[in-house]
Amino acid sequence: MGLCYEILVLKLILLLRVNASYHVEITNNAPIVLGATVQFKAELFEKDGSILRAPTGIFRFDWKDNAIPSHEGSFEGDFATSTWNTTYSKELYGPGWYTVQVTVYKKFLFFYSIASRRQDFNITSFFNGKLGLTQNNTTVQGPYISSTTEVIHKINLNEADAQFINTSAIQVITYWFVDCIYYGMTTDLTFAFNYTDAVDQDRDVKALVVASDVPLTTIPPSTLSTLIPNISTTTPSSPIPNITTVAPNSTKFLEPVSNFSLHSTVPFVCLNSSIIPPDPSKTYGYFFRTLKVKAPVSNIVVSGARWLHDGELLNLGVSCNGSSPYTYCVDIIPGEYNVTGNETCHKERLISECQLNISHYFRTTNMSTVVIIIKNEVTKKIASAVINIYKVAKQPQLSVIIVPVSCCALAVVLIVFGIAYYVQSRKRYTIEVADFDFSQASDMEYMTFTDRLKDSINRALNRTRE
Incomplete structure (x- = not known):
């Protein structure tokens, strides 16, 4: 009888899981610095991929990680979203990759598993974020910056790391280097600098953030002959200038500090970013960016x-x-x-x-x-x-009128002179010829005027007929 009951329950569970077809997704705020709180969030989705906004029934979310010692958490209720916060202290855990798992159960007479998911997350030994740049109130996305405008450098920490600083750190100091030249420290993660003398050159900006739960000692500049990882304290030959601590939420324009040595408590970052003095009471962040300085148009x-x-x-x-x-x-x-x-x-x-x-x-x-x-x-x-x-008014040129008129006048003059010359030549060379027939023996008969007129008319008519 008991065996039949167990078989029936197993079939019922399988039937419910097939009909439900849920799946769960995990999100987190990692990477996160060691000592901060990691926030995990699990959301339950239906089989069509839509989030389960109106859950029916009671769900239970069981959380567990693979850390040693491990963390566990369980949350039960009529909700389809679960949030789990876990802190990895520096005293018990080290940096590295961890795995978290969430299993979701639904209640039907009893709780049965409907979905499960695993996810890896990273716990780092340094603060996480990036070195941001601003010029003319505009965020610089690429490596290029203008040589004529002041650049505001700001460490933009991840939200989780920034919250860790706000709740845990008593004092935060940032050490700034440009091409491995130390320009001092600020307490607001901000540094203003102008690259007017570096047109068409590259500049390496490095920043070291040191957060401590105890007050940090302000480090005055001293003497440094070479940048080597062997850090030693030397006594300056000249009086040590006082460094003014910058108030939070302010920007200090720093000048390069020459002839200084890195104090034993100041981490060395220029030669090798991994050479950082271990101090359990401090948390470090190393940020760098290569800039290409250009002259604007x-x-x-x-x-x-x-x-x-x-x-x-x-x-x-x-x-x-x-x-x-x-x-x-x-x-x-x-x-x-x-x-x-x-x-x-x-x-x-x-x-x-x-x-x-x-x-x-x-x-x-x-x-x-x-x-x-x-x-x-x-x-x-x-x-x-x-x-x-x-538009220019088009007027006929003077030559267009003068040339044709002059040519016409010249032609008329030539024609007149030609005709006159021809007439004069004809008059000069005309020869009158008299035709006398001396072979006729008879004398010309006498004719009156009337007879001569008739004879001329007859001759003219005869020529016409011919």
């Missing part, structure tokens, strides 16, 4: 004629200063246009020198604006030039 000069007559070709010359390479584009906008600074390039061209010529033919005689956008890795500059095209 400046002094854009646009030269060339701005007033063009109809049909004349536009020819503008553009030059500027800054670090190469450059990208540029040109846009011609009808009418007068005011630059807003938000203009973008649709098609950019790459050039190595900021010298370019712009040629364009305007088909209309209206006013137009030439917008020129020039960029390099750190800045974008926009210049504009208003072009006016005017």
Whole structure:
């Protein structure tokens, strides 16, 4: 009878699990520094992938990790989300990868397993985060920075590590190095610096964060001859200047500290980031970033004629200063246009020198604006030039009138002189010939005027008939 009951219960459990088809997902706030609290969150999803927002029934979430000693937790209720917070103290645990597991149960007469999940998480010995940069109130994403604007360096810790500092650390000091030159310390994780003398060069910025649950001693600069990991304390030959502690939430402009030696309590980071003096009462963070300093685009000069007559070709010359390479584009906008600074390039061209010529033919005689956008890795500059095209009244040239009239007059004169010359030549060379027939013996008979007239008419008629 007992065996049949167990078989029935097992079938019922299998049937419920098949019909439910839940799955669970885990999220956490790791990586996190050793000593801080890791927050795990488990969410129950249905078989279609949607989160279970209106759970029906009672669920139980059982948590466990593989640390030695291990942590366990169990939460029961009518909810489909469970949160579990666990602290890994420096006295009992070391840095490394750990595994957490959550198993979800649902109650139906009794609790039966419906989903399970494992996840690895990392506990680190150093603070986690990144070294952020800000210029002109804008976050710098890449390695390029402008040489003309002050750079604000800020250590952006992960939320969990920042909370650990706020709740556990009495004092936090950050040591700043630029190209392994020590520039002092701040207490607000912030450092302001200007790279005006490093145009087209690379700079390595390193920061060491030291957090302690006991007050830290302010380290005055002393003498250092070489950067070697053998740290020793030396007595300065000159009076030691006093270092002013920077108040929280403030920025101090630091000058390079020369002729100093790293005190035995100041970690050495420039030669090797792993060479850090162990101190159980302190928690360290090492951050670095390589910066490429570039001169911004400046002094854009646009030269060339701005007033063009109809049909004349536009020819503008553009030059500027800054670090190469450059990208540029040109846009011609009808009418007068005011630059807003938000203009973008649709098609950019790459050039190595900021010298370019712009040629364009305007088909209309209206006013137009030439917008020129020039960029390099750190800045974008926009210049504009208003072009006016005017129409010229076309008047016939004087030569168009004088030349035809002169030619016509010359031709008339030549014709007149030619005719006169011909007439004069005919008169000069005309020879009158008299035809006398001396072979006839008879004398000419006498004819009256009337007879001569008749005879002339008869001869004329005879010629006509012939």
